[in-house]
Amino acid sequence: xxxxxxxxxxxxxxxxxxxxxxxxxxxADDAEETSRxxxxxxxxxxxxxxxxxxxxxLYYTRLVEALSRSRRSSSASSAEAQDAAAASASASASSPxxxxxxxxxxxxxxxxxxxxxxxxxxxxxxxxxxLRMSRLGKHHKKARAPTGRGRLKKKPPPQPALEGGARKxxxxxxxxxxxxxxxxVPGCRGISMSSVxxxxxxxxxxxxxxxxxxxxxxxxxxxxxxxxxxxxxTTTSGGQIGSGSGSGSG
Amino acid sequence: MSTRRASRSSQPSSVAGMSDEQISDLLSKLRQLIxxxxxxxxxxxxxxxxxxxTCNYIRSLHREVDDLSDQLSQLLASTDRDSDQAAxxxxxxx
Numbered sequence: 001x002x003x004x005x006x007x008x009x010x011x012x013x014x015x016x017x018x019x020x021x022x023x024x025x026x027x028a029d030d031a032e033e034t035s036r037x038x039x040x041x042x043x044x045x046x047x048x049x050x051x052x053x054x055x056x057x058l059y060y061t062r063l064v065e066a067l068s069r070s071r072r073s074s075s076a077s078s079a080e081a082q083d084a085a086a087a088s089a090s091a092s093a094s095s096p097x098x099x100x101x102x103x104x105x106x107x108x109x110x111x112x113x114x115x116x117x118x119x120x121x122x123x124x125x126x127x128x129x130x131l132r133m134s135r136l137g138k139h140h141k142k143a144r145a146p147t148g149r150g151r152l153k154k155k156p157p158p159q160p161a162l163e164g165g166a167r168k169x170x171x172x173x174x175x176x177x178x179x180x181x182x183x184x185v186p187g188c189r190g191i192s193m194s195s196v197x198x199x200x201x202x203x204x205x206x207x208x209x210x211x212x213x214x215x216x217x218x219x220x221x222x223x224x225x226x227x228x229x230x231x232x233x234t235t236t237s238g239g240q241i242g243s244g245s246g247s248g249s250g
Numbered sequence: 251m252s253t254r255r256a257s258r259s260s261q262p263s264s265v266a267g268m269s270d271e272q273i274s275d276l277l278s279k280l281r282q283l284i285x286x287x288x289x290x291x292x293x294x295x296x297x298x299x300x301x302x303x304t305c306n307y308i309r310s311l312h313r314e315v316d317d318l319s320d321q322l323s324q325l326l327a328s329t330d331r332d333s334d335q336a337a338x339x340x341x342x343x344x
Binding site for chain 2: 067071100101102103104105108173174177178180181184185193194197198200201203204205207208210211214215217218221222225
């Protein structure tokens with residue numbers, strides 16, 4: 001405590017002290033939040049732990065919710081479509097299965113991108129692209145995310161001249177491959193190499209979790225289908241529900 | 251980002267303003283994720299090959315997700331035919 005002269009200086013010192021304490025408290029709160037929500041200490045992209053079980057359970061639950069929501073809405077609309085189709089003698093494929101897979105993929109990607117909580121470029125690009133597509137309708141192709149968004153650390157293309165005494169020259173092959181990688185990961189075209197590599201590791205971990213969750217869901221659904229007795233369109237639903245719930249209590 | 255300058259030499263890489271150290275760090279981190287390259291811990295995997303394997307791996311993951319979406323959409327569509335089945339399945343899942 002410096003002995004400062006004058007009440008003003010003392011007040012200023014006290015204010016600075018409280019300000020410092022507040023800042024420290026805010027930092028402590030942030031640190032607590034980060035330690036609770038994130039297991040890895042990283043700066044930026046590498047924060048989400050896609051391999052943790054709670055994260056996977058959360059994704060699984062959200063995926064199931066989203067899928068059942070879309071099923072309910074699509075079955076409602078397809079019921080109307082079925083009536084219309086029956087009336088117009090084109091009653092073959094009321095709900096085309098080809099768009100179904102794309103729909104499921106879109107839902108899975110959206111839920112995955114949401115789980116990233118906007119921490120990674122690829123997740124933001126996925127959500128932005130879906131927003132853009134829904135706004136423009138199906139007539140326009142998927143527009144590329146503008147590369148001017150966010151921090152762009154793009155340097156000029158590599159000069160053939162080397163630095164003084166440089167041993168290692170950046171091979172264009174590596175650069176080419178990183179570019180290809182940037183095209184595979186959503187929203188990673190035309191960004192710096194280090195960003196591409198960061199996004200890639202996060203993206204791969206997220207994709208693996210997505211595959212795991214969807215595999216579990218697929219096995220569960222197909223297993224449930226096999227165990228349940230084949231239902232005919234008769235009115236014996238009461239007995240079948242009983243037997244179904246008996247076998248499905250695993 | 252880029253809080254770490256190249257400590258060995260003051261030579262910035264001529265590409266993307268990254269030091270070699272940073273690049274190799276990110277690449278080694280990437281290598282741990284690729285299942286094929288994780289097993290052999292020899293340092294002989296070139297950067298180019300690592301990146302190629304990464305691209306292949308991402309493509310295969312995309313394919314897997316597409317296949318799974320296909321299966322899921324078929325399973326979900328087939329359960330729509332009977333609302334009782336759908337109710338049972340929903341109760342199993344949630």
